Amino acid sequence: MNDDEATNLLHRLADRVExxxxxxxxxLRAGRRARSRHRRTAVLGVAAAVALALLGGVGVRxxxxxxxxxxxxxxxSTSAPAxxxxxxxxxxxxAAIAVPEGWGTNQTxxxxxxxxxxxxxxxxxxxxxxxxxxxxxDLQLEAxxxxxxxxxxxxxxxxRIDGEPALKTPLRCTNQxxxxxxxxxxxxxxxxxxxxxxxxxxxxxxxxxxSVRVDxxxxxxxxxxxxxxxxxxxxxxxxxxxxxxxxxxxVVPGGGLxxxxxxxxxxxxxxxxxxxDTVHVTVSNGQGAPSGSGTATSSPQPSG
Numbered sequence: 001m002n003d004d005e006a007t008n009l010l011h012r013l014a015d016r017v018e019x020x021x022x023x024x025x026x027x028l029r030a031g032r033r034a035r036s037r038h039r040r041t042a043v044l045g046v047a048a049a050v051a052l053a054l055l056g057g058v059g060v061r062x063x064x065x066x067x068x069x070x071x072x073x074x075x076x077s078t079s080a081p082a083x084x085x086x087x088x089x090x091x092x093x094x095a096a097i098a099v100p101e102g103w104g105t106n107q108t109x110x111x112x113x114x115x116x117x118x119x120x121x122x123x124x125x126x127x128x129x130x131x132x133x134x135x136x137x138d139l140q141l142e143a144x145x146x147x148x149x150x151x152x153x154x155x156x157x158x159x160r161i162d163g164e165p166a167l168k169t170p171l172r173c174t175n176q177x178x179x180x181x182x183x184x185x186x187x188x189x190x191x192x193x194x195x196x197x198x199x200x201x202x203x204x205x206x207x208x209x210x211s212v213r214v215d216x217x218x219x220x221x222x223x224x225x226x227x228x229x230x231x232x233x234x235x236x237x238x239x240x241x242x243x244x245x246x247x248x249x250x251v252v253p254g255g256g257l258x259x260x261x262x263x264x265x266x267x268x269x270x271x272x273x274x275x276x277d278t279v280h281v282t283v284s285n286g287q288g289a290p291s292g293s294g295t296a297t298s299s300p301q302p303s304g
Contacts, residue, residue, distance in 0.1 A: 081096075091141070093190075094220075095193040095212060097139065099208070110127065112131070113136050115133075115136060120140070120142075136200075137200070143192050143222075148187075152169060153167055168184070169185045171206070184209055218273065236265075244275030250282050253284070258284065261284045266281075
């Protein structure tokens with residue numbers, strides 16, 4: 001078959017095919033859908049790139065601070081870090097420990113726990129003879145700069161908590177009259193923070209001390225009692241400001257308490273905050289009886 005015969009054959013076949021009008025509406029609709037898909041793909045691509053850049057920034061910050069978890073970006077500046085479920089943070093300096101939510105604070109009598117409790121900033125302890133209930137656990141938090149000289153730390157093991165040097169005593173269990181008690185202590189050198197857990201259950205002691213964390217993004221409200229067991233507002237203010245916290249003072253009639261003596265601290269001692277957060281301190285003016293009225297000052301200059 002030559003070229004002319006092939007051309008004639010193709011023309012005859014084309015004449016047999018029915019051709020309708022061009023579907024312009026369908027073509028345009030398909031084009032719009034394609035453009036819409038292209039725009040969505042571009043937007044999603046930009047969003048993904050931004051997310052990767054942000055995550056990369058967090059990764060860089062964490063890499064620059066090895067051993068210290070970065071502060072959660074979603075945590076407001078006035079709230080504590082998220083604790084493990086069913087627990088709350090209590091701490092000294094930048095060191096914190098997770099305590100069961102059902103535990104009280106300073107639920108003691110004559111220095112002995114009466115229920116599961118955290119013991120912190122307790123103040124003077126009256127002398128008397130009491131027996132601790134057999135099923136009670138307690139956790140003591142103390143600011144202790146000289147723990148290595150304590151005989152109970154003679155066989156302590158050096159460890160690290162979030163990169164910070166620490167000492168941990170062996171877990172010891174003893175039988176006292178009708179009760180079985182186990183105890184273990186952990187001291188973090190940089191924070192001068194001593195955690196001592198005591199419980200009839202070995203698992204409780206281990207669980208408490210294994211939850212200790214050190215994070216510069218948070219700091220605990222310092223204790224109010226000084227070495228002389230006085231709650232002087234001036235000394236507390238200096239300690240809080242040294243940790244990066246702000247202090248707001250409110251003066252009230254003290255009901256016989258000396259001027260400058262701390263009546264109340266809010267949030268409570270041991271609460272984990274962010275540097276820059278404010279601690280509200282109620283201070284006695286040394287006169288009259290306590291009442292609900294007082295004078296607030298934005299630039300505290302407490303006495304005592």
